[in-house]
Amino acid sequence: MINQEVFLQYRQNRNIAIRNQIVEAYLYMVEILIRRYLNKGVDYDDLYQVGAMALVAAVDRFDPEKGFEFSSFATPTILGEIKRYFRDKEWSMKVPRRTKEISLKLSSAKEELFEKCGRTPTVAELAEHLELTQEEVLEAIESSKAYATYSLNQSIDDSERELVNYEKFASIEEKGYNSVEDFEIIKAVFKNFNEKEKSVFKLRYVENKTQSDIAEQLGVSQMTISRIEKSIRHKFHEELQR
Known part of the structure; x- marks a missing residue:
């Protein structure tokens, strides 16, 4: 794994050989992050190229002096470029x-x-x-x-009962790929939460408590919890759109 000194060296002299060394060391991230988007109308080589170019851009923008891990910084950049690529393809069939x-x-x-x-x-x-x-x-x-592809937020009808996220039915893949992506996204967003948002996030999404239970535990109204939860979702939405 590349240490911070190499990143500092590249930031100082912008030596292409050093940049290539960093990119090669982190190409595994591209392999992992594009897995979720395979078999959705785009060739593997095209996705890999988009991800690799995003990785190069992330290396160029990364500032090791800010104290972030490169993987945490690069993941949203790569995902953002992949999603933009799909959005740019627009509708693949004629729809009224x-x-x-x-x-x-x-x-x-x-x-x-x-x-x-x-x-x-x-x-x-x-x-x-x-x-x-x-x-x-x-x-x-x-x-x-x-x-051309399904948004991770796209909903479909589940036996005419409720709309559920398409991600639930996404193509089967190794759990480790999702874990890396989800962890990096959660970590990137979580660091920007205030204390109340952190508490509500843990109680709501880790302990699976209802809004009313959380409101009672924290001594606030359910409307307050609803507003905090809306703020949490908004921050995740912003991160996913990067």
Whole structure:
């Protein structure tokens, strides 16, 4: 593994040979991070190239004097470039304009209803909220599969009961790949939490407690917990969009 002295040396003289040495040492990260995006309409070589170029950019931007680990710094950069690459491909099949517009509205609608109900909304609730029929909502969800890749936040219908994250049904892969990516993202976001956000995150997502249980334990209102949880999700959303 490359030590901090090598990063400092490169930052000082920008020697291409040193940069190449660093990139080669961390190419394993590209291999790990692109696994989740395979078999989604893009060739392995293309994904690897996008990830490798992002890795080079991360090496150029990395400042070892700030005290961060390079892997923690580079992971969001590589993921961000991969996701931008997919977004730039746009829709891979012709989808009616109205259906596409509905599909694009679903994400914000789900967020609003989640805040209101404290759970993932049903198809019926989404249809009522958007003043559409359930058939139109289901068609929009189905049509979103025409996109070159699925967003990790994309939801699909689970036996007409609730909308659930597509990530639950993503292609089978070694758990270690997800663990590396998820850990780096959580670590990057967690360091920016205030103390209340850290407490709520642990109680809500580690101990799986309800908002009302957390509110009672912390001696605050459930509305306060809801606002803190919204702030937590917003910070994760910002990190994932980098």
